[in-house]
Amino acid sequence: MSWDIASILAVDGMAGAAIYLLAGIGLVLVFSVTRVIYVPFGDVAVFSALTLAFIEAGRVPPTIGLVATLAALATLMEVVRFAGLREFARIPKAVFYWGILPLLPCVPAWIFAGSEMPALAAIALSLALVVPIAPLTARLVYHPIADASVLVLLIASLVLHFLMSGLGLLFFGPEGFRTRPFVQGTLQLAPGFSVSFQILLMVGAAIVLAGLFFLAFERTMIGKALRATAVNRVGAQLVGIRPAATATLAYVAVSVLAGIVGILIAPSTTMYYDSGLIIGLKAFVAAIIGGLNSYPLTALGAVAVGMLESFASFWHGALKDVIVFSLLIPALLVRSHFSSHSDEEPEEEV
Template sequence: MTWDVALILVTDGLANGAVYLLAGLGLVLIFSVTRVVFVPFGDIAAFAALSLAAFETGRVPPTIGMVAVLAALALATEIGSLLRRGEASRIPKAMLMWGVLPAIPCLLAWLAARPGVPVAVHIAVAVLLVVPIAPLLARVVFQPIADASVLVLLIVSLALHFLLSGLGLLFFGPEGSRTTPLTSAVFTLGDGFTVSSQVVLMVGAAVVLSGLFFLVFERTVAGKALRATAVNRVGARLVGIRPVRTALLAYGCASLLAGLIGVLIAPVTTMYYDSGFIIGLKAFVAAIIGGLVSYPMTAVGALAVGVVESFASFWSGALKDVIVFSLLIPVLMLRSFMAADTEEEEDEVDQ
């Protein structure tokens, strides 16, 4: 391996790591607020990519039907819950939130499928179209079992992934799709080394969105509510923060990140209805490196996963995923030793 090849691999690894960084941030956000390891995160990214591909071919995205089905289920669940609690007066508000709001991006997608619509509009609508998916899934599946153990929530989340894969096959079909590059420029650095603008766009988007993520958490009331819920759910409830509302906000933010990821990766890889699962798993490795609580460590882990994957694909394409997932072994061992030391220190203090 020459230095030129190594530099190319590092560049590709950083591009992949940028995608895993955004996905890892979404996973950590949901887990810290709700204790749910949201396995279907990658599926939402795949649906965004397939929606953009449908726009490019002049078709109405099948995602509209999926969102409509989920919205109907969420609305029925909410109305049933209100009727059981004797709060029928809140049904109009529920219809607005769970019926009308999810229908707005569906209507925009239907209008954007017409000829002559700019690409930028297609991109924006493809992202907006998948934003309601995670909150709708949360209302139907996770909110009724919010107090269950982490293991139960993980099993349900995994089952939900397979359900979404089936819905993806039903609505999108088995054919894969790839969109045209968002930009075709090429930058030439020293000694003839070139970097595509698509790679720069992916890395730049990760940096900008991570910065916005930090500002939202530090400077906005909603971000502080999310942080408070992540630190102490009971304490947040005591000071007037509603965990259900912050959970839906976390799901919405994560779904927005997933949509942006889908738009970024759609031009560089052929996406199928089930392609998001492997993206979510590798982001989960990055999140585990961060302990599912630390955003900076998750970012470091995501970049590490991307670089390791790039070099592993050079050495053995068939074993690259095995090598990437093997990163979990030393990380879990290290965390196990650290947890044991912490427990021993706590026992000494108690004595």
């Protein structure tokens, strides 16, 4: 392998690391607040990419029907719950938050479907359409079992992934789509070595968003509430923080991250309805390296996954995914070695 090839692979690895960084941040955020390993992250990213592709093609995005279906089910669940508790005064508020608010982005998407839209407007509309997906699915699947074990929540998360993959096939169809690149051209860094502006955009967006999330957690009341819930769920509840509300905010944040990830990778990768699993799993490897609780270590894990995937595609393209997922073994071994283990209690004699 020459230095020129290594440089090209390193640049591609950084582009992949940028994607896995954003996805890893989302996984760590949701897990720390709700104990849920959000496997459907990649599905939301795929829906975002496909939505943008439909808008650019001048077609009505099927995301409208998907969001409307989820909103109707979530609203029905809330109405039945409050009716069973005889708290009828809370039903209008629930209908607004779960039934009307998620549908607001669907109105301009329906009105302007088929018309030529500026690139930034199409991106903003695509992102707004997919933001309600994670909170709505969480209300339907995770909220009723919020106190279950991590294993039960993981099983529910896997089931939700396959359900969302099926919904993607139903609403978007089996065809693959690729969006138009946001920027054209390359930046010449050295003789014979250049970097496309699209890759620079991906890396820059990841760095900026990671910085914004850090500032949000450190400087805003909402960020501090999320951190408090992550550190001590019961203690946060005792000081007036509602875990259900912070969980919903976490799902909104992860939905925004997933939407941005889908929009960033759509110009360079053909997206299908079932392309989300591999994105989520590789981001999960990065999150595992970070212990599902450390954002800096997750960033390092994202760089490791991106670089390893890039170089593995050169060494043996057919086995690149196997090589990437093999990172889990040393990561788990190291985590197990340095974590504290409590001895099992001896069995009582009968």
